[in-house]
Amino acid sequence: MLNLKILLLSRKFEIHSSRRLVEEAVSRGHNVLLWDPEWPLQRLKIKPDIIIPRISSFQFSEAVxxxxxxxxxxxxxxxxxxxYTIARNKWLTYQILKESDIATPLSYLISKEHDKYPLTFPFIxxxxxxxxGEGVFLIEKAEEISRIFEKTGDTHLLLQEFYPEAFGTDVRAFVIDGKIHAAMKRTAKPGEFRSNLALGGTAEPTELSPEESExxxxTTRTLGLQVSGVDLLRTRKGSLVLEANPCPGLEGIEKYSKKNLANHIIQYAEELYGQHKTSR
Known part of the structure; x- marks a missing residue:
């Protein structure tokens, strides 16, 4: 049995997904070091065999x-x-998906200087x-845009087509090493257009069509992601890729799919280590 030194790049053990990964890694006989990206690397006294990054929006550039x-x-x-960096940036992701002919909502990059917009209201x-779901807004009037720029402090935002037929719903597919291990349909709480579970949404298992699976x-092949949560929007234009999250949460998808996805991630880490060790 392998006994790997796994470095989990995460802010704290109390985060559910981080705790699950530690539990499954230890159960498979590995040593796990949780490392906060804010800590100076000079203090790291071991060379990890494999890294599992759990980098969220908080101080993202420093963590990367x-x-x-x-x-x-x-x-x-x-x-x-x-x-990881490309997938976390919605505009870079959009450009790559479009270049690869992957169906995705029509999007534009706008600055706070813009006063004309290429999409009709409402839009996202x-x-x-x-x-x-944080930093996502449904815009119905032009004056709302300047207030959002002031609120966020951003110089650029992503403007995206809105599909009312998919209001409050989307699909999350969980991919590990080129295989779809679970999928769930998420539904927003009443009055909310964002379906994220962190905002009070609910979910249920769902089946992907062959076209959706492909x-x-x-998407994961194009973005070079081995572990990701790909979000789909089912619209009048067919299913569209919203984004591919390189740091997908485990709590909701494991709860609704009844699958041990944390264990699958650790198994993939073992396989990846074996591949690199053999190629050296």
Whole structure:
């Protein structure tokens, strides 16, 4: 049995997904070190065999620099820092998906200087690096846009087409190593258009069509993500890819799918380590 030194790049053990990964790694005989990205790397006295990054929006750029530094020292990450960075940026993701002919909502990058908009109201406005439904706004009047720029302090925001037929619902597919392990349909709480579970939404297991499955897997291949949560919107234009989250939460998807996804992630970490060790 392998006995890996796994570094979990996460702010704290109390985060549900981090705790689950530690539990499953320990159950499989591994040593796990949880490392807060804010800690100076000079204090890290071991070279990890594999890194599992759990980097959210909080101080994202600083945390990615830590991941890059660890990679430069010869450690492997289940999601490489370069691909992680692209997937966390909604505008970069949109450009890559469009170039790869992957169906996704029509989007534009706007600055606070814009006073004309290429989509009719209502539309969606998003911060470029937000998660859990935060930084996502349904815009019905032009004057709301300047207030959001003032509120967020951002210089650019993503303007995205709105599909009323999908109001308050979407689909999350959980992918590990090129395989879809679980999928759930999320539904927003009454009066809310964002379906995120962190905002009070609920979920139920769902089946993906063959076309949706291929769309999800093409997205992860294109973005170079080995572990991700791909969000789909079912619209009059067919299913569209909203985003691919390189740091997908485990609590909701494990609860509703009844699958041990944390264990599958650890198994993939073992396989990735074995591949790199063999290639050296």
């Amino acid at each position: 620099k830590v991941l890059e530094a660890l990679e430069n020292q010869g450690s492997f990450s289940i999601n490489p820092s370069q691909n 406005l998003k911060q470029l690096e937000s998660s859990k 769309l999800v897997l093409k």
